[in-house]
Amino acid sequence: MHTDTPRYGAGAVPAIRVNNLTKSFDDFVAVDGISFTIESGEIFGLLGPNGAGKTTTISMLSTMLTPTSGTATVNGHDIVTDEDGVRKSIGIVFQDQSLDEELTAYENMDFHGRLYRIPGEVRRKRIDELLTLVGLEDRKDDLVKTYSGGMRRRLEIARGLLHEPKVLFLDEPTLGLDPQTRNHLWEYIEQLNNEKGITIILTTHYMEEADRLCDRVAIIDHGTIVALDTAENLKSSIGGDVVTIASPNPDAVINLLAAPWVSGIEEHDGSVTVRLQDADRHIPGIVTAIHQNGIDITSLSVRKPTLEDVFLHYTGRTIREETGSRKAMQMFRWAGRR
Ligand SMILES: Nc1ncnc2c1ncn2[C@@H]1O[C@H](COP(=O)(O)OP(=O)(O)OP(=O)(O)O)[C@@H](O)[C@H]1O
Ligand SMILES: [Mg+2]
16 A cells, blocks of 8 residues: 555546446346545455455446446546547456466467557567566466466466556455465555556455555445445444453443443443544553552453454444355355356
């Protein structure tokens, strides 16, 4: 996430502007009137469970699907009336792998470069530069079928950047990768955003990914955006940090701490849970007050809320439950087809 003075600002054309965008498949509404603006230079996340409408949104913005209603522009180009303008300014990495396994990494890149009519000399130079950027220069002449999942993902990202897009769409960039590979990819994505100033819009159902990478996160559920802000603001919007105090006398703790600056307080199994903003600043005062009132406590811990808490707050469900059951259903269907 870049933190220097914004490249974006007043007067600049937003990278993406979405207004009441809707997509229906027959009478099923997959994306239901979403609106948002992404400034140039942002890393923007669409976070939501399986079936939320993330891929459908990205597909409309990249002109692969025609919206049922609503409008959107990418780099100032209308997604319906100026498809070419949109296509020239974007790169896409699909959720499903789209590399040619029987070609080398270099050949996959070269093929893509020819499609975009990038002249030979420039093409060769950029391919080398990008394969170096994603750490694949040593393996560029190996067939893709010998690559690991993480290497394939990095190659797809490099390929998506070959025609120097201003906006890069990444649909579930780290799906199914192990934590270490995921971390590496996050670093590449940050580097791209920092060094090349590319606007990145990514979809994910990994809370940690949205939290770690994105300047702003839109939480999408059943085709609508239920919350949109920085991860930090989303987390504070649900009532702040979580402080847990264990005590033989929880009632006394509650009587002492129930104050206007506390956004929630409850007892469970001898532990008192307090929600409040900026807990770190309040802890010394809380501890002093507890001691001054002669109340015993056995432990005190502070936990920052996660985006999982945020998702739960806005949708009443956990993202994992949903993901698990849908994935199981998909596997079941897949098995049935064989
Ligand atoms: N071509 C289609 N025809 C009918 N229904 C579709 C089509 N494409 C998507 N859908 C439905 O629209 C909803 C949103 O799908 P979408 O692929 O956008 O979800 P997603 O958020 O990307 O989910 P995932 O995390 O599984 O990738 C789902 O219920 C899906 O079944
Ligand atoms: Mg998807």
